Amino acid sequence: MAEQDVILEEPKTDKYEVVHSKSHLFYPEYERKSDLKHQTHYCPGCGHGVAHKLIAEALQELKLQDQTILVSPVGCSVFAYYYFDVGNVQVAHGRAPAAATGLKRACPDKIVIAYQGDGDLAAIGTAEIVHAANRGEKISVFFVNNAIYGMTGGQMAPTTLVGQRSTTSPWGRRPVNEGFPLHMAEMLSSLEAPVYIERVALSDNKNIMKARRAVRKALELQRDGAGFTFVEILSPCPTIWGKDPIEARKWVGEKMIPSFPLNVFRDKKIEIPNNNVPPHKTVEEIVEGERKVAREGMVHGRSHHFQHLGIKIAGFGGQGVLLLGQLLAEMGMREGLEVSWLPSYGPEMRSGSAHCHVCLSKDRIGSPVLSRPDVLIAMNEISLRKFASQIAPGGTIIYGRERLPDDLSIPNAQVVCIPASEIADKLGSAKVANVVMMGALLEETECLSSETAMKVLEAKVKNLALLELDRKALDAGRVYIDHTVAIGAVTQADGFAQ
Amino acid sequence: MAGPARGKVAVDVEECKGCGLCVESCPPKCLELSPELSHYGVHPARYTGHDCTGCGICFYCCPEPGAITVFRLAAPPKAAPVPVPAGGEHAPAL
Numbered sequence: 001m002a003e004q005d006v007i008l009e010e011p012k013t014d015k016y017e018v019v020h021s022k023s024h025l026f027y028p029e030y031e032r033k034s035d036l037k038h039q040t041h042y043c044p045g046c047g048h049g050v051a052h053k054l055i056a057e058a059l060q061e062l063k064l065q066d067q068t069i070l071v072s073p074v075g076c077s078v079f080a081y082y083y084f085d086v087g088n089v090q091v092a093h094g095r096a097p098a099a100a101t102g103l104k105r106a107c108p109d110k111i112v113i114a115y116q117g118d119g120d121l122a123a124i125g126t127a128e129i130v131h132a133a134n135r136g137e138k139i140s141v142f143f144v145n146n147a148i149y150g151m152t153g154g155q156m157a158p159t160t161l162v163g164q165r166s167t168t169s170p171w172g173r174r175p176v177n178e179g180f181p182l183h184m185a186e187m188l189s190s191l192e193a194p195v196y197i198e199r200v201a202l203s204d205n206k207n208i209m210k211a212r213r214a215v216r217k218a219l220e221l222q223r224d225g226a227g228f229t230f231v232e233i234l235s236p237c238p239t240i241w242g243k244d245p246i247e248a249r250k251w252v253g254e255k256m257i258p259s260f261p262l263n264v265f266r267d268k269k270i271e272i273p274n275n276n277v278p279p280h281k282t283v284e285e286i287v288e289g290e291r292k293v294a295r296e297g298m299v300h301g302r303s304h305h306f307q308h309l310g311i312k313i314a315g316f317g318g319q320g321v322l323l324l325g326q327l328l329a330e331m332g333m334r335e336g337l338e339v340s341w342l343p344s345y346g347p348e349m350r351s352g353s354a355h356c357h358v359c360l361s362k363d364r365i366g367s368p369v370l371s372r373p374d375v376l377i378a379m380n381e382i383s384l385r386k387f388a389s390q391i392a393p394g395g396t397i398i399y400g401r402e403r404l405p406d407d408l409s410i411p412n413a414q415v416v417c418i419p420a421s422e423i424a425d426k427l428g429s430a431k432v433a434n435v436v437m438m439g440a441l442l443e444e445t446e447c448l449s450s451e452t453a454m455k456v457l458e459a460k461v462k463n464l465a466l467l468e469l470d471r472k473a474l475d476a477g478r479v480y481i482d483h484t485v486a487i488g489a490v491t492q493a494d495g496f497a498q
Numbered sequence: 499m500a501g502p503a504r505g506k507v508a509v510d511v512e513e514c515k516g517c518g519l520c521v522e523s524c525p526p527k528c529l530e531l532s533p534e535l536s537h538y539g540v541h542p543a544r545y546t547g548h549d550c551t552g553c554g555i556c557f558y559c560c561p562e563p564g565a566i567t568v569f570r571l572a573a574p575p576k577a578a579p580v581p582v583p584a585g586g587e588h589a590p591a592l
Contacts, residue, residue, distance in 0.1 A: 015502075015571055015574075016506060016570065019569065020557035020558075022563050023563065039515065039538075039562065040561070044561075045515075045517035045519055053561075054558075205525075212558065
């Protein structure tokens with residue numbers, strides 16, 4: 001009865017219905033300092049708020065709230081996660097498209113949005129946006145372009161207009177000194193992969209409604225899995241431009257649009273070829289495969305006479321120095337040891353000098369760097385002269401020539417000389433000198449077994465003729481050491497150089 | 499013109515920053531900045547009370563997510579007045 005009375009008394013008011021109100025994509029209150037929970041942190045008249053509203057409305061209407069991940073940039077919109085009640089990530093300056101790439105690939109059913117300003121996207125993040133667009137990542141990028149660095153106080157941006165003043169172009173941007181404004185939408189539309197690229201402006205009512213349609217379209221295309229979508233939004237920055245909000249909005253239309261023409265630069269279906277697809281394996285299958293190889297290659301029951309053995313191998317690049325280190329590390333692994341291999345080489349792949357450090361240990365290895373190696377394998381004279389002094393007292397040097405240089409004395413190490421290159425050459429290829437050296441090492445120090453060496457070589461060398469050569473080289477190295485020991489030609493503790 | 503305006507606007511003074519974009523954008527010019535200051539020290543926008551068409555332009559021009567709510571006059575019921583059930587799901591919201 002009472003209700004009837006009310007309706008009769010206020011017949012006008014009860015017939016209004018809400019047509020536009022705050023989107024439920026925004027939090028009811030923002031996680032800001034106490035008395036600012038109701039307002040965004042943007043300046044009065046800032047374009048970010050409008051851009052936020054357009055995105056929120058589109059997501060709400062498309063019912064995508066629960067599957068959206070928003071990547072916030074660095075810039076004024078760094079706090080976008082204060083406002084959007086969606087999944088949020090805030091990333092390093094300019095890297096939003098890279099982070100969005102990872103998110104989208106890991107969660108292909110999610111809607112991933114990179115929201116970026118012009119300093120973020122067009123300066124520090126130029127590489128990220130270009131490559132994400134070029135790969136056709138199925139993300140939506142909203143690029144809010146206000147032609148200036150807002151958050152940091154008005155420095156010149158890549159998008160600053162010719163003649164526009166900023167704190168770092170106080171007389172106006174001069175193309176002869178600072179270049180021309182970057183036109184990101186045009187640049188990206190020269191790429192093959194993007195499906196949708198449009199530039200819109202928040203300059204007046206009509207353009208705002210066009211922007212609304214563009215934002216919605218980009219999100220619809222992403223929802224449908226179409227591909228890379230990019231909407232550039234020309235946006236006012238009243239505070240930094242030194243204009244009131246109404247003037248600033250007009251300035252977007254009068255100054256920015258002539259320099260950044262509004263257009264749909266790309267709107268077409270793109271099929272990105274999916275050729276040469278590698279066989280699909282799960283992570284479990286890959287890991288299990290590796291484990292199987294390791295289990296089968298494991299050599300059990302061998303005891304080692306050392307707790308920790310550091311081997312430094314040095315020579316010219318191309319002599320198989322690094323490969324020899326890898327083979328030794330692999331062998332140690334198969335014999336149940338902890339191993340490390342650390343290469344060091346110059347930019348020359350051939351004929352520069354190279355060395356590597358191999359650690360074999362029964363305990364965990366603290367550092368892969370050897371300052372006092374127990375064993376030095378020196379493939380040439382330069383390496384010997386360079387590293388001989390580092391050898392640990394009582395250590396072993398295996399030198400790849402027939403005898404030590406006359407002027408070199410190595411008092412504190414056992415030195416073994418073996419003309420590895422000559423031996424390898426006689427076998428058929430000087431390339432296997434490193435395997436000759438390995439044979440010498442195994443015979444001299446007995447650190448690892450030659451059976452393990454052959455297993456590793458069988459796994460690594462697919463060419464049967466080469467494998468046979470390696471087997472011969474390994475034997476030859478061992479026999480030479482054995483033989484020279486037998487005839488008493490091995491060095492004394494003070495070396496070979498008398 | 500007789501009868502109520504087709505629309506109306508409510509401005510949340512807690513959110514309004516007084517930028518004036520809605521006043522500038524409103525096609526029938528039915529918004530104005532209030533002469534009084536809000537507790538943020540700005541002149542918030544307000545509805546003059548006349549001529550709103552409920553077009554929603556002000557909503558899209560306003561940078562604050564919830565500062566403006568736009569209402570539109572509901573379409574008149576086609577048939578004769580429908581009796582409101584007791585308990586009133588159409589109880590006045592305003």
